[in-house]
Amino acid sequence: MKDFAFTGGRPDPFTFPTEALIEASAKALRDLGGSLVNYPGDNGYRGLRELASMRFERREGVPLPVDNISLTSGSMQALDLVLSTFIEPGDTILTEELTYSGTLGIMRHLKANIVGIPMDYVDGMNVDALDARLKELKAQGIRPKLIYTTANHQNPTAAILTLERRERLLELANTYDTLIVEDDCYGDIDFVPNPTPDALFKLDDSNRVIFIATFSKILGAGVRQGYFVARQPYYDAIHENRWDGGTSALASAIVAEFFKNQLDEHLAVTNAAVGAKCRAVTETLEKNVADLCSWTQPRGGLFLWITLPETTDMEKLVELAGKHNAGFSEGRVFHYRSDPIKCIRLAYAYCHVDNIPEGITYLCEAIRAAQVESIDIAAD
Numbered sequence: 001m002k003d004f005a006f007t008g009g010r011p012d013p014f015t016f017p018t019e020a021l022i023e024a025s026a027k028a029l030r031d032l033g034g035s036l037v038n039y040p041g042d043n044g045y046r047g048l049r050e051l052a053s054m055r056f057e058r059r060e061g062v063p064l065p066v067d068n069i070s071l072t073s074g075s076m077q078a079l080d081l082v083l084s085t086f087i088e089p090g091d092t093i094l095t096e097e098l099t100y101s102g103t104l105g106i107m108r109h110l111k112a113n114i115v116g117i118p119m120d121y122v123d124g125m126n127v128d129a130l131d132a133r134l135k136e137l138k139a140q141g142i143r144p145k146l147i148y149t150t151a152n153h154q155n156p157t158a159a160i161l162t163l164e165r166r167e168r169l170l171e172l173a174n175t176y177d178t179l180i181v182e183d184d185c186y187g188d189i190d191f192v193p194n195p196t197p198d199a200l201f202k203l204d205d206s207n208r209v210i211f212i213a214t215f216s217k218i219l220g221a222g223v224r225q226g227y228f229v230a231r232q233p234y235y236d237a238i239h240e241n242r243w244d245g246g247t248s249a250l251a252s253a254i255v256a257e258f259f260k261n262q263l264d265e266h267l268a269v270t271n272a273a274v275g276a277k278c279r280a281v282t283e284t285l286e287k288n289v290a291d292l293c294s295w296t297q298p299r300g301g302l303f304l305w306i307t308l309p310e311t312t313d314m315e316k317l318v319e320l321a322g323k324h325n326a327g328f329s330e331g332r333v334f335h336y337r338s339d340p341i342k343c344i345r346l347a348y349a350y351c352h353v354d355n356i357p358e359g360i361t362y363l364c365e366a367i368r369a370a371q372v373e374s375i376d377i378a379a380d
């Protein structure tokens with residue numbers, strides 16, 4: 001049976017640059033040679049830090065400070081290091097009420113008090129609601145340790161925080177004396193030429209923002225190359241919490257070698273492929289469930305968020321879609337309190353583009369058949 005995997009935030013496997021990476025690997029190994037007997041050190045292979053800096057400059061017009069970048073095993077390790085440096089059990093963290101399940105997992109593991117801030121699916125976190133929540137917390141004598149946000153192409157909704165909201169978020173972080181962790185996991189996956197608003201890290205002039213990014217979503221999660229960027233004293237504070245000997249210099253050097261002359265070209269090819277898949281998904285949804293559901297219209301990133309009718313039997317939906325291997329992620333895993341919301345997330349980059357209409361049609365049929373009322377009517 002075909003596998004229609006709309007689960008997991010993976011990039012397009014069909015544009016994965018295997019041959020170019022084989023060449024980059026040979027070059028990297030020759031260049032590094034015996035230096036690979038050394039540990040990479042806490043901050044990691046300089047060539048990839050320079051590349052990360054240039055990557056930011058390409059989009060934001062200013063480079064990242066190379067000596068403030070630290071390479072990690074995917075951005076998951078960066079999140080783990082950053083959050084565990086600042087969070088003690090019982091500390092308060094604010095975040096969009098829907099956010100990446102992996103980050104929620106770390107926050108829960110650290111026994112943080114997670115406060116979800118209402119958001120809309122287009123413009124991101126509602127900063128008025130954030131302001132109100134911060135006021136309430138202050139009145140209770142609580143100073144949140146940090147605000148976690150995915151400002152670009154948010155996981156799971158594809159929302160993009162507007163410039164105005166970014167500026168307000170920074171002001172609030174200042175007023176209430178808290179840090180911002182900006183997770184830029186999807187920042188370079190854009191299907192339209194107009195740029196996303198400036199990064200919080202770029203806009204920040206009072207050392208409030210720690211920036212996190214990854215090569216997982218523009219190359220592959222299997223390479224495990226991510227990073228955080230923090231100014232002092234945070235950079236050293238995070239490293240005091242690090243014991244792993246550093247991130248594979250070999251893997252870092254291969255990624256740096258591959259991207260150094262072809263970042264633009266690679267992004268053009270992969271973003272075109274992923275954008276076509278996103279359109280194939282929305283067109284099929286439009287044909288089949290426009291009367292039942294609403295969904296976001298991503299201009300980038302890897303995810304589309306579908307709001308289902310309240311009459312959807314979620315268990316039945318999982319079961320029916322599963323019969324055709326049409327996989328998706330249930331909305332509740334992204335909710336800060338795991339509320340059983342009637343929403344699902346589709347990750348559209350992994351499935352072959354030719355299989356998308358068939359897979360999404362199965363999913364749409366399952367959505368229709370999982371309506372409690374329609375089941376009742378059928379049973380009468």
Ligand SMILES: Cc1ncc(COP(=O)(O)O)c(C=O)c1O
Pocket residue numbers: 009073074075076077100102150155183185213214215216221225226
């Ligand atoms: C918002 C966000 N941050 C971080 C990650 C972790 O990715 P990685 O560790 O592969 O860089 C993910 C993965 O899906 C994600 O969606």
